[in-house]
Amino acid sequence: MTETRPKQGKSVFIRTYGCQMNVYDSERMADLLKPMGYAPASAPDDADLVILNTCHIREKAAEKVYSELGRLKKAKARRADAGADMTIAVAGCVAQAEGAEISARAPVVDMVIGPQAYHRLPELLARAARSRGAVLETDFAVEEKFDRLAAREADGPAAFITVQEGCDKFCTFCVVPYTRGAEVSRPVDAIVGEARALAAQGVREVTLLGQNVNAWSGAAPAGDNSGDWRLGELCRHLAKIDGIERIRFTTSHPRDMDDGLIAALGEEEKLMPYLHLPVQAGSDGVLKAMNRGHTAEHYVRLIEKIRAARPDIAISGDFIVGFPGETNEDFEETLALVETVNYASAYSFKYSRRPGTPGAAMRKQVAEAEKDDRLARLQALLERHRTDFNAAQIGRALPVLFEKPGRHPGQLVGRSPYLQSVHANAPDSMLGQIAPVRIEGVTPNALAGALNDEGEDAA
Numbered sequence: 001m002t003e004t005r006p007k008q009g010k011s012v013f014i015r016t017y018g019c020q021m022n023v024y025d026s027e028r029m030a031d032l033l034k035p036m037g038y039a040p041a042s043a044p045d046d047a048d049l050v051i052l053n054t055c056h057i058r059e060k061a062a063e064k065v066y067s068e069l070g071r072l073k074k075a076k077a078r079r080a081d082a083g084a085d086m087t088i089a090v091a092g093c094v095a096q097a098e099g100a101e102i103s104a105r106a107p108v109v110d111m112v113i114g115p116q117a118y119h120r121l122p123e124l125l126a127r128a129a130r131s132r133g134a135v136l137e138t139d140f141a142v143e144e145k146f147d148r149l150a151a152r153e154a155d156g157p158a159a160f161i162t163v164q165e166g167c168d169k170f171c172t173f174c175v176v177p178y179t180r181g182a183e184v185s186r187p188v189d190a191i192v193g194e195a196r197a198l199a200a201q202g203v204r205e206v207t208l209l210g211q212n213v214n215a216w217s218g219a220a221p222a223g224d225n226s227g228d229w230r231l232g233e234l235c236r237h238l239a240k241i242d243g244i245e246r247i248r249f250t251t252s253h254p255r256d257m258d259d260g261l262i263a264a265l266g267e268e269e270k271l272m273p274y275l276h277l278p279v280q281a282g283s284d285g286v287l288k289a290m291n292r293g294h295t296a297e298h299y300v301r302l303i304e305k306i307r308a309a310r311p312d313i314a315i316s317g318d319f320i321v322g323f324p325g326e327t328n329e330d331f332e333e334t335l336a337l338v339e340t341v342n343y344a345s346a347y348s349f350k351y352s353r354r355p356g357t358p359g360a361a362m363r364k365q366v367a368e369a370e371k372d373d374r375l376a377r378l379q380a381l382l383e384r385h386r387t388d389f390n391a392a393q394i395g396r397a398l399p400v401l402f403e404k405p406g407r408h409p410g411q412l413v414g415r416s417p418y419l420q421s422v423h424a425n426a427p428d429s430m431l432g433q434i435a436p437v438r439i440e441g442v443t444p445n446a447l448a449g450a451l452n453d454e455g456e457d458a459a
Ligand code: 5AD
Pocket: 057, 058, 173, 174, 175, 278, 280, 318, 319, 320, 349, 350, 351, 352, 353, 354
């Protein structure tokens, strides 16, 4: 076969599924490919390289990849007819979990790259060009990966920084400990270096990412003899970087929510008053079967403690309905916990049986119709709380970080401290700035307001 791929002006299309860690990984893959001459393509059909950065958390997410591969097979054939090539890579958690099975099921795939191996993308592309079959790389090499990633390019005033990867908790429903591996923390200097580089490019808000972000730990930097740090110390340290005005972190586990982090939430103003703290279920029996390592009471007390430290904090959560053995009474306890905590936002899912996890083998799987019914009831309640929370912002002046132009001319869109989208009329010169916006209205997914000219205090 002749090499038909143009040597210059190559293009890449990356489709991202799943969580924010994948969004971060996709950005880093784009950064790695740029020096190799790959510019972003506007659609997969126009791309020399298509990367599907996949999610394995629920069956639906994993199956989406195969339907996309079906579409890509046709696009690749059309390009071949026109004399052009298309290299197809499956990256992310499906790649890690299914490995060679992917190319067996979808021979159109040229490369399978696990989430801890994508820094080897340049070598893998070269290998794929020489190879007849699919190239597979699913080693765990987290530290090597971070050492080898190129310098970051900021894309707007808010950025993600992965600080921790993997999970040692082994919740019985979850594939993450198998797809992302054991808990690994990046060292302080690497994180600070990335944050400084971003701040120098105008980034004002960083979100620290990790599957278990509050399990992060690391040695204090050289010259600081405060010993081992946990996430609270890291956040306080990052808050000292000039230009960084806001810090967030996600996703936290209740078991790792230590007093140092709670104190930092209370004392460090740059830490945003928003915490994603999944509980998954409200019944102690289900929590035990899920291997969560805490009771419902422990979680509710923890929320009280966090609210005592930071009274304006908004809490967000994740829930699973229909875990094996969950009875109607158990489910009622989830509803009761939601009533007690009053979430500002939440994600909720039907339990999905994931091969290889202990939950998949449990007896007393819950019928699909029952899961549908519970999910609808839970979501109605969560939606009521979310709407109430948003409506309660009307009349307040919230500090908004303007991130991008809005749909209407003269309008910008930004984020409130509580991660709500906020629309306001503002000049483009305010992009990347934080300014108080008086909230006047609420739509289902956003708030709308006006710049607060009087400069009133952002309550
Ligand atoms: N089924 C349904 N939801 C799941 N999650 C993780 N594994 C499963 C599963 N097997 C949910 C949890 C987790 C979120 C990221 O996805 O709520 O917090």
